[in-house]
Amino acid sequence: MVLESHGISYENRKIDNMGLPADYSSNANVICVTPSHQFPTGTIMPIGRRQELLRWANETGGYILEDDYDSEFKYQGRPIPPMKSMDVGDRIIYFGSFSKCLSPALRTSYMVLPKELTSRFDALKHLPGPTVPTLTQLTLATFISKGHFQRHLNRMRNLYRKRREAMVNTLNQWDFPHFISGAEAGIHLLLHLPGFKKRKELLNNISKHKINITVSDYRSETAKSEESTLLLGFGSMNIEDIQNGLQLLLKTIESISQEE
Numbered sequence: 001m002v003l004e005s006h007g008i009s010y011e012n013r014k015i016d017n018m019g020l021p022a023d024y025s026s027n028a029n030v031i032c033v034t035p036s037h038q039f040p041t042g043t044i045m046p047i048g049r050r051q052e053l054l055r056w057a058n059e060t061g062g063y064i065l066e067d068d069y070d071s072e073f074k075y076q077g078r079p080i081p082p083m084k085s086m087d088v089g090d091r092i093i094y095f096g097s098f099s100k101c102l103s104p105a106l107r108t109s110y111m112v113l114p115k116e117l118t119s120r121f122d123a124l125k126h127l128p129g130p131t132v133p134t135l136t137q138l139t140l141a142t143f144i145s146k147g148h149f150q151r152h153l154n155r156m157r158n159l160y161r162k163r164r165e166a167m168v169n170t171l172n173q174w175d176f177p178h179f180i181s182g183a184e185a186g187i188h189l190l191l192h193l194p195g196f197k198k199r200k201e202l203l204n205n206i207s208k209h210k211i212n213i214t215v216s217d218y219r220s221e222t223a224k225s226e227e228s229t230l231l232l233g234f235g236s237m238n239i240e241d242i243q244n245g246l247q248l249l250l251k252t253i254e255s256i257s258q259e260e
Contacts (some may be wrong), residue, residue: 006121011153015025015038018046019038019044020045022053022056029061030064030065031056031057031062033067033099034067035049035066035083036068036069036071036074036082037069037073039186039230040190041190042183042184042189044185046182050083052085054083054089054092057091057191058089063091065093065095066083068082068094068095070158073100073101073157073183073185075164080095090115092154093111093112093113093114093117093176095112096109098140101152102149103157124133163239164183167189171246175191176257177193177194178191178249179194180192188233188235189234190231193230195255198228201256202228202256203208205252209248209252230249
């Protein structure tokens with residue numbers, strides 16, 4: 001929406017199981033990626049693919065917009081540092097916000113610019129636009145500098161890990177054919193139902209039971225047959241609600257399947 005409002009042309013690109021491929025034939029001079037946790041697939045871009053994209057930027061003189069989405073919440077394996085930490089050529093515009101890790105009510109984001117763009121930013125920052133109150137910025141800076149932010153992240157990471165484990169463990173007990181993806185990080189995962197085609201009926205039924213999930217049109221590239229994919233979030237639910245909700249969801253899916 002931002003690009004369209006400024007008359008900037010763009011195109012969407014398909015991703016694979018490693019994220020956005022490095023396409024040297026593209027005429028683009030800027031690419032936007034979420035390597036830490038792509039939405040909605042949950043893909044975490046491996047180091048090799050990140051190096052390919054950086055090579056593209058260095059060879060073409062292009063820029064990479066790195067949206068560090070959900071990077072604070074990773075549950076499996078060692079944390080992967082941001083692409084910006086590998087950016088020897090200074091071709092990455094790195095940005096993120098405090099919406100997921102603190103609160104969207106703060107309306108606070110941040111951006112790390114390449115040195116050659118800082119003067120342009122200084123010349124444009126006086127233009128009208130959303131601003132964050134100085135008091136909010138100073139309070140947040142103090143919160144970070146005194147170590148409270150890191151302690152808060154550690155607490156939230158442990159809390160979300162327990163909720164994620166409750167969701168994964170409950171799903172693993174299902175007898176209905178399914179598999180999970182995107183559960184390594186973030187506060188949602190994808191539940192794939194191979195061969196289940198009644199997405200519309202499922203959506204109607206879960207709305208009646210007030211099950212708060214999203215039915216996605218995303219289709220796995222590795223699926224051998226048509227499948228429905230559900231995006232399940234666990235960030236704002238307690239463990240008991242997660243378990244009860246998934247049992248209700250299972251009954252709904254089984255009921256619809258028996259109607260076929």
